[in-house]
Amino acid sequence: MSSNSLKKQKRKKPTITCLQKKSKSKKGDFFYQKKKRKIDAEEKRLEHVVLGDESSVIERLNQPDVHVWKKKKEFHDLSGESVEESDVEESDDDDNDDEVKRKPAWDDDDDDEKKNNATSTARQTSRFVSETPKWAQLNTTKKTQIKRKKRFSYSDDDDDDDDDNDQIGLAQSTGNYLASSSAVLPSSINIQVKRCSNLNKECSNYDLSALEFHSKSTVALTAGSDFRFHLFQIDGEQNRKIHSVLLERFAIQCGHFSADGNEIIFGSGHKYFCYFNLESAQLVRVPTIKNIEEHKMSQFVVSPDGRFIVFLGASGYMHLLSARSKEHLSSLKMNGSVSSVAFSPDGTSMYSFGSDGQVYVWDMDSRRCVHRFYDDGCVKGTCIAVSPNSKYLACGSDTGVVNVYNMDTCMADTTPQPRKALMKLTTACTSLKFNHTSELLATASNRCEKGVKLVHLPTFSTFRDFPDRMDKAIHFPIALDISPNSGYLTIGTNKGRALLYRLKHYSSY
Structure with missing residues (x-):
């Protein structure tokens, strides 16, 4: 045989028989099934932690007035560790007996920072909106209401148009809103x-x-x-x-x-x-x-x-x-x-x-x-x-x-x-x-x-x-x-x- 024919035989890839392919697929199926069973077991455990057993669900349906968390003596967190009943805080109000608060499993620093920022923002906003500004205060005394009704009412029987008449009266004149500034103009280099x-x-x-x-x-x-x-x-x-x-x-x-x-x-x-x-x-x-x-x-x-x-x-x-x-x-x-x-x-x-x-x-x-x-x-x-x-x-x-x-x-x-x-x-x-x-x-x-x-x-x-x-x-x-x-x-x-x-x-x- 010539040298070129030997090189071609070396370059050919070895063939795989159908039996070998079948065994390989079976091996893959075995590992896949094993992994799937593991995932299913983890899901069942999580369902048990979150929702409880099937028997406990039936008992809760038979007793609808009792809260779910009151029937259980012991709880399990996501890590599988037990939580005592003392960690569950019930509401003292009679109207909110069904509301129970649970303590968080961990504390996050980002959450605390957000709460602090929200609190500071609310304080800053409250300084400006704690009181109604002067331009938004309306003179709603009985005397002014009577005067407005007498001045701008078009008919005595139509009570629904009183508010519209007030608005028309406000739009007709701006004399009451042209109040001058009481402060003296400051003498400085710049003017606002x-x-x-x-x-x-x-x-x-x-x-x-x-x-x-x-x-x-x-x-x-x-x-x-x-x-x-x-x-x-x-x-x-x-x-x-x-x-x-x-x-x-x-x-x-x-x-x-x-x-x-x-x-x-x-x-x-x-x-x-x-x-x-x-x-x-x-x-x-x-x-x-x-x-x-x-x-x-x-x-x-x-x-x-x-x-x-x-x-x-x-x-x-x-x-x-x-x-x-x-x-x-x-x-x-x-x-x-x-x-x-x-x-x-x-x-x-x-x-x-x-x-x-x-x-x-x-x-x-x-x-x-x-x-x-x-x-x-x-x-x-x-x-x-x-x-x-x-x-x-x-x-x-x-x-x-x-x-x-x-x-x-x-x-x-x-x-x-x-x-x-x-x-x-x-x-x-x-x-x-x-x-x-x-x-x-x-x-x-x-x-x-x-x-x-x-x-x-x-x-x-x-x-x-x-x-x-x-x-x-x-x-x-x-x-x-x-x-x-x-x-x-x-x-x-x-x-x-x-x-x-x-x-x-x-x-x-």
Whole structure:
């Protein structure tokens, strides 16, 4: 035989006969059966430990009122060791006689750690929810319930609608919920401000020119030269749009709510003006007034007592119109040109400021100038504002200097010295606004990027952190306003956006 044939025979695997395969399978079956019997025996032992014998099960069925664990004198744990009856704790209550607690077979450190964590979390939570917060407390006295039923009930027989009527009444007015903060605004370097969603995020104006909060409800107004004005419901998150109106061929340059909040008055570059009635949802055009020789009626101010609408004319004229009838009453004149007008909180006095650098004080009952004084260092006045407590008078000039006077000082002298000269603005001051507590003054210039400063009163210190940390949002501030209870600050920019900020120190609106 050749060497190649021998190599092939060596490579062949030995054949296994059927007898050998059969013996091998029998051997595997033997070990499998042995292992199965062992598993079955272990399962029976576990059933005996957990459930007991069949005889004990029959005895338990015959005696249903007796608990299973009371019949047994001895127990076996999973390890097979016996447990004495003393390890079983029965309940002492008569109602829970069938409930018996067993001690655990071992203690796990992880379980103890979870229990400790749960206990500490519950303690921390209880500190915040142990008492009902003030905003969630309802006045449910009998007197208030009777008043609500009398005020909002639509029929005496329908008792099921009382709750719905209460809800309707709450939604109609927010006057009871606009509670101011009792604490004094602290004077520090920083002020607690939170950036909210844009006030007009649902519908922005192409060229924003009017921005104002409603004095009696959580509503804000925006308007622009795109012939439209919008109303928004302010909540800080959604700020949903309520209404939009198109004023044909009327580019809005100024817009204000009336003193009672029922109308919105608009001015433009025409000889006439318009107002929108919120109750009837009608837009009314007031025709040209014969006694007023003006080419445009674009800038005006509404008196807080609801008596006058003052339009700023040319050559220092100020035209007084009745806020109710929209009729012309009289015209006042000052030297130079008038740039800004402000009223005292009660509406009895008016302060005008203009190009000659003098402040004119007008008595609105007699409609005469009763006093005037020079603003210290001012060449041309641009803006003026009076604090709600009638304590401060702020005058802004074209150089960016804002002089803050004590009202008593400036009314007693023709050249009074300001209480403080604020020089944080580098361009002409165009907006001044006090908050309702007269402890915060917002100043702005529309000629400077990020030209907004917040000043604390009476320390006259400027908050440094605003608006530095929001540089990307604020461009050129066109207008600004503070909500009735100083909860929100809004700033209108040249991009048509009305930025909204939450002043955390004050109440919600």
